[in-house]
Amino acid sequence: MNYEKISTTLKFLRLQKDMTQKQLAEKLNLTEQAISKWERSLSLPDISICPILAEIFGVDLAVILTGHLEENQEVKNNMKNLNYYICPFCGNVVVSLSEVNISCCGRPIQISVIEKATAEDKMIVEIVEDEYFITSNHPQTKDDYISFTSFATGEKIEVIKHFPEWNLEMRIPKNQHGKVIWYSKSKGLKYQLI
Template sequence: MNSAKVGQLIQRLRKEKNMTQRNLALLMNVSEQAISKWERGVGCPDISLLSRLSEVLGVNIEKILSGELQPNDQDSGSVGRMNWFSCKDCGNVITSTGGINLSCCGRILEPLQTHPIDEEHTMQIEEVEDDYYVTLKHEMSKDHYISFLAYVSIDRVLIIKLYPEQNAETRFPKMYGGTLYFHCTRHGLFRYELERSKGRRRSTGEKSTADR
């Protein structure tokens, strides 16, 4: 660990939050002299203080220890390249259109890998007025269920959170094609490229003309 880099980062983050060394010292329950030593690279925060320092400065502990923040490339804002995250412990659903480091319930989250529709994970799509009515014949027990359904179009995302004992179904307003996603708590994330059907009930198990 580079004490000088750590100190420079602490000073930078403190100033970004418009805090004096005294302000930070009071929040950390340490002396001003301790803060001064950290920022001058004379010493580093004790390991027991890192969690609180991370909370106060709003930066992950590992970034404090490395002494630097490395920004991601500029987000292009393309929802077509969206990443999906789901916490196995609490079921939290998170999305990102760019690179990001996420954690939940103390665990680092990795982007979900998408799978094509298979025989155990199919859905039916019906056009009802100006909506797509989507239904899945899938177990919805406490240990095995569809946790969310999502509809991604060019510039927007609609997410429906589902829970055990519910029916795995919802209605989405039509948005000129796009992609449907659903997440099975046991088997992962599935995607289906939506084609505008012509007013009839259609199962994703059927092959379109382009697939034949």
């Protein structure tokens, strides 16, 4: 453990919340001297206090335990290049503009790798009046179905949830061009340009 790094982070987080050592000590039922020792790298908080500190400061527990607090430097400007995080256990989907630390079902989730759809995986795109009518030949069974599709242009994204044994259909105004992105457990995360 890097005492100095953790101490610096604790002090930074306290000051960011506009708290004095006394105010923090009162929230934790500790003395000001204990907080002072932490911030001067003379000791560290007891492990049982770390989750409470994380809640007070509004950070992940790992930040308190490691002292590693870093802002994202790269925020994407184009909605077509978003990061998708998909929980392999419950199917929860999180979309972000930059890389984030996310956990679901008690486990960390990594960025899902998006691949260009092959000819057999591609969505069926038809022009109906002034819209793209998008369907798929993918079987929508309980064991294997496309759980969501999204349509991303440079400035916005629309996410549509799908369910097993329902027909996959979506309509997009024909005046828009972008990426159709979808996910199924068997094929993973795929995209197709429209």
